[in-house]
Amino acid sequence: MGWYALPTAVPWLTLTIVIPLSGALLVALTPAVARRVVKQIGVLASVITLVLVLVIIGGFQQGVGNLHLQFEEARQWVPAVGISYHLGVDGLSLFLLGLNALLFLIAILVTSSAAPRLKQFILLLLILEAATAGILLSLDLILFYVFWEAMLVPLYFLIGVWGEGQRVYAAFKFLIYTVFGSFAMLVAILAVAAITFAQTGQLSFDWTVLVQHPASGVWHLPLNLGAIGIPQLLFLGFALAFAIKMPLFPLHTWLPAAYTASPIPVVIVLAGLVSKLGAYGFLRFNLSLFPDAAHSLGPALAVLATTGILYGAFMALVQTDLKRLVAYASMSHLGFIGLGIFAGNLLGIEGALVQMVNHGVIIAALFLIVGMIEQRTGTRDRAQLRGLGASAPLFAALFLVISLAALGLPGLNGFVGEFLIMLGAWTAFVPMAVAAGIGVILAAWYVLRFYQGSFQETPPQPAGFGEMRVADVGALAPLLALMIVIGVSPAFFPAAVEATVKALPVLLR
Amino acid sequence: MTINLNGIGIDYGVILPELIVTGTAIVVLFLDLVIPASRRRWLVAVSVAGLLGALVASIPLWGQNRAAFGDTVVADSLAAFFNVLLIVISILTVLISPRFLRALDLDFGEYYILLLGATAGMMLLAAATSLMTIFLGIELLSISLYVLSGFARTAPRSQESAMKYLLLGGFASGFLLYGMALIYGATGSTTLRGIAAFTTASGLGASSNVLLLLGIGFLSVGLAFKASAAPFHMWTPDVYEGAPTLVTTFMSVATKSAAFAAIGRVFIATFPSIASRWYFPLALIAIFSLFVGNLVAITQDNLKRMLAYSGIAHAGYILLGILPGTAEGFSATLFYIAAYAVMNFGAFAVVTALGAGGERTAELSYWRGLFYRRPFLATVMTIFMLSLAGIPPTVGFFAKLLVFRALVDAQIWAPLIVAVIMTIVSFYYYLRVIVVMVGAPDEAAVDKERVGISTGTVIGAAAAATIILGIFPAVVLNWATHAASVHF
Numbered sequence: 001m002g003w004y005a006l007p008t009a010v011p012w013l014t015l016t017i018v019i020p021l022s023g024a025l026l027v028a029l030t031p032a033v034a035r036r037v038v039k040q041i042g043v044l045a046s047v048i049t050l051v052l053v054l055v056i057i058g059g060f061q062q063g064v065g066n067l068h069l070q071f072e073e074a075r076q077w078v079p080a081v082g083i084s085y086h087l088g089v090d091g092l093s094l095f096l097l098g099l100n101a102l103l104f105l106i107a108i109l110v111t112s113s114a115a116p117r118l119k120q121f122i123l124l125l126l127i128l129e130a131a132t133a134g135i136l137l138s139l140d141l142i143l144f145y146v147f148w149e150a151m152l153v154p155l156y157f158l159i160g161v162w163g164e165g166q167r168v169y170a171a172f173k174f175l176i177y178t179v180f181g182s183f184a185m186l187v188a189i190l191a192v193a194a195i196t197f198a199q200t201g202q203l204s205f206d207w208t209v210l211v212q213h214p215a216s217g218v219w220h221l222p223l224n225l226g227a228i229g230i231p232q233l234l235f236l237g238f239a240l241a242f243a244i245k246m247p248l249f250p251l252h253t254w255l256p257a258a259y260t261a262s263p264i265p266v267v268i269v270l271a272g273l274v275s276k277l278g279a280y281g282f283l284r285f286n287l288s289l290f291p292d293a294a295h296s297l298g299p300a301l302a303v304l305a306t307t308g309i310l311y312g313a314f315m316a317l318v319q320t321d322l323k324r325l326v327a328y329a330s331m332s333h334l335g336f337i338g339l340g341i342f343a344g345n346l347l348g349i350e351g352a353l354v355q356m357v358n359h360g361v362i363i364a365a366l367f368l369i370v371g372m373i374e375q376r377t378g379t380r381d382r383a384q385l386r387g388l389g390a391s392a393p394l395f396a397a398l399f400l401v402i403s404l405a406a407l408g409l410p411g412l413n414g415f416v417g418e419f420l421i422m423l424g425a426w427t428a429f430v431p432m433a434v435a436a437g438i439g440v441i442l443a444a445w446y447v448l449r450f451y452q453g454s455f456q457e458t459p460p461q462p463a464g465f466g467e468m469r470v471a472d473v474g475a476l477a478p479l480l481a482l483m484i485v486i487g488v489s490p491a492f493f494p495a496a497v498e499a500t501v502k503a504l505p506v507l508l509r
Numbered sequence: 510m511t512i513n514l515n516g517i518g519i520d521y522g523v524i525l526p527e528l529i530v531t532g533t534a535i536v537v538l539f540l541d542l543v544i545p546a547s548r549r550r551w552l553v554a555v556s557v558a559g560l561l562g563a564l565v566a567s568i569p570l571w572g573q574n575r576a577a578f579g580d581t582v583v584a585d586s587l588a589a590f591f592n593v594l595l596i597v598i599s600i601l602t603v604l605i606s607p608r609f610l611r612a613l614d615l616d617f618g619e620y621y622i623l624l625l626g627a628t629a630g631m632m633l634l635a636a637a638t639s640l641m642t643i644f645l646g647i648e649l650l651s652i653s654l655y656v657l658s659g660f661a662r663t664a665p666r667s668q669e670s671a672m673k674y675l676l677l678g679g680f681a682s683g684f685l686l687y688g689m690a691l692i693y694g695a696t697g698s699t700t701l702r703g704i705a706a707f708t709t710a711s712g713l714g715a716s717s718n719v720l721l722l723l724g725i726g727f728l729s730v731g732l733a734f735k736a737s738a739a740p741f742h743m744w745t746p747d748v749y750e751g752a753p754t755l756v757t758t759f760m761s762v763a764t765k766s767a768a769f770a771a772i773g774r775v776f777i778a779t780f781p782s783i784a785s786r787w788y789f790p791l792a793l794i795a796i797f798s799l800f801v802g803n804l805v806a807i808t809q810d811n812l813k814r815m816l817a818y819s820g821i822a823h824a825g826y827i828l829l830g831i832l833p834g835t836a837e838g839f840s841a842t843l844f845y846i847a848a849y850a851v852m853n854f855g856a857f858a859v860v861t862a863l864g865a866g867g868e869r870t871a872e873l874s875y876w877r878g879l880f881y882r883r884p885f886l887a888t889v890m891t892i893f894m895l896s897l898a899g900i901p902p903t904v905g906f907f908a909k910l911l912v913f914r915a916l917v918d919a920q921i922w923a924p925l926i927v928a929v930i931m932t933i934v935s936f937y938y939y940l941r942v943i944v945v946m947v948g949a950p951d952e953a954a955v956d957k958e959r960v961g962i963s964t965g966t967v968i969g970a971a972a973a974a975t976i977i978l979g980i981f982p983a984v985v986l987n988w989a990t991h992a993a994s995v996h997f
Contacts, residue, residue: 078907078982078986079983080987080990081986142910145901146901146902149901153891153900156947168944168947176936176937176940179936180936183929187929190910190913190914194917
């Protein structure tokens, strides 16, 4: 935040990718029986990454740099094809980078040392962290695509091998969906580069170049079937990949299976972070490279996002499995983020950016709570849980704070983002803002029913529910702190990203 | 009558690598007669030493342009590129061989002789600049491979495979020879340089010269057969499945590479002036290969057959790089061949490592839960499958990217669209292998063996190369670009 200036000679951003990878390498070299060492290496690597990212956030200066990008690193990679290793961070990615480092630390912390194949589990988590950091930092489209696909493989194994229930089916569904979407994006990437090549005579996949040469033109379908704008077509190619990852209604059908099958550390990352990468992709590519298409297709996507809000909320209402409940709650909240993005105005996008961090914090906390409940009672069935708070007052109190944040109570973080999004949506399309408002009410319903039903009703069942342990509180503490800090200083995040958002091409048109 | 050998350019330096490999084969042949069976390891050592010598001898050819023996062979960067590739494949094959030959009770010295013979033939094919030497190379590699396919003498499937390969291969050779005869009849020359000079000189006349076009057509059939491009692929699944997996490993990558070297020399270097004539048939072959390979691979439950159909599909991708007739396209082709060699060798090597027990191991059902039983093999197989599917960060991704980009630059749309759609289709069958390996462990399947040190090293090196070249493709791409520039 410009509190100090960082030396420019250090490749700060590369380090955030390299440190988790080095951790992974160390884990790979450690014998599998040394379980504690393996976990300690994982924790250490993610702690160092988190500290590094905090240092970067502290040194990030508002409104400085070419296209507001800072700590840029550009090296040739495959010069013959115009592909470069180009990293940079701006208001869009800065706080997500922090969320990335935080959630991976928590995920590794809550991984049980007794987990089966712990070594491979930690190894894959660290590789995944490097890939997701790379996604947030890449400014070359091919580099982005490489990290985007590199994220898929560890996630597939984390769900498929360590998951529960229909893990293989869930992982395969997730894999097929996302691979299909990614490939559509790859084709769009190639086409964008080819179109810019035709304009400039210089083949480049660099975001900073492409963003200054927005694609244009119309593609006339054969047989007089009409015409499609080329930017619109390319927009849809990118949108498919990001909408599947997010997921946007109706491409969400992999989500319940994958979230339910994933072990808790993985679902924290999957719901808390990976879904946000889809939203980030919309901001970084769709809204920046195709601003005109974003305006013409935005309303349609906003309708899908709003449908997702209501669909997710209604589905959450009828779930008895707590993990599925939170999964659908996550989908509903992601709809808000989508609505803010597709509103295409300053308030909406700022709100979406804030809500991306909020959603990561809240959903991670909710899944942690579900995991702790299941660990203590052996069940996730809402009907079998009652009055747990009687013997665990601290647990109940912390859970209450998280629930209130999830339903958007003013003073906690969820409110800040949702309110900005609603304002943005209201100026863009009133009916959808109203529908989203219904989504907020439904959120209060399913969240409070979850809390009250399982923690307040009597008689307690099962009796003797275990209180929070130090480790549990430690895992939740940073998330709770963020909920309160963001809640009481609502201006901080929007102000920090404002310069970048205002420069987004979609707002300039 | 005296034969005057002066002035035809005898220059043994040009074919030194081929000579060394052939010489090694002869040394191994005699060594096998004198050493006792317990010392067969020496054959491996001698073979590897000879191949390494040929590798060293190939390096000075880089950057040269030395034609020799009456313009029938050439020492240039393209030949050096393929020499290095083929020799490395051969060395890796020799290194993983002893263990599995012993396991299958096939530990005979002839195996190494035939392998070296096939390698020499392939190298000759890559350096050939005359119809005669092309035929010589193809026959040398084919005859060695016919025998190798049937090397498991007691296994009926292996015999069947060798028989099919021999009959269909002989048929294809007939096409090849007939095409060559027609081309000679039309142009009056057997050297590619002479033929190119004739076609360029006759200008538009060449593109309506029926004799020449028929000749090119027949020649293409023969070459496409060796590259196992559809519709000349019929032998591939049966031969790949029936032959000892070790042989399939070698054959699937080395033969295809050598065949594409010849295809490059013929279409890119010899007939660029009538590109409008061969473009459409070649595009059809590429598209047909993509369709047949990818669609039929989906239905295969046997991994060797699946990889055979995947190989047909990859022949299609490689051909796509030839279509534009540009330096960019040809270098993409060369890069693709190198990438394919690394990843497909690895994939078949994993099947080999698993297959010492018998044929059943190639069935996909055997692979269920492999991730839990053989984590190393499952992990590297995952890498190879991702690379074959073209998912980064693996070399297969850049191979496809470069070919696609060459097509975009040349504005060749229809084959590109087919390739893109078929790539999505291919995700299904490659990823299915990964999915099966993650599935619940199958308790009934018990492995007898562990992966040996040399096999483990070779497979691990292939996996590492797949990823490292996927992250740093620039070096190999530069080599490919330089090698491709020979003909532009």
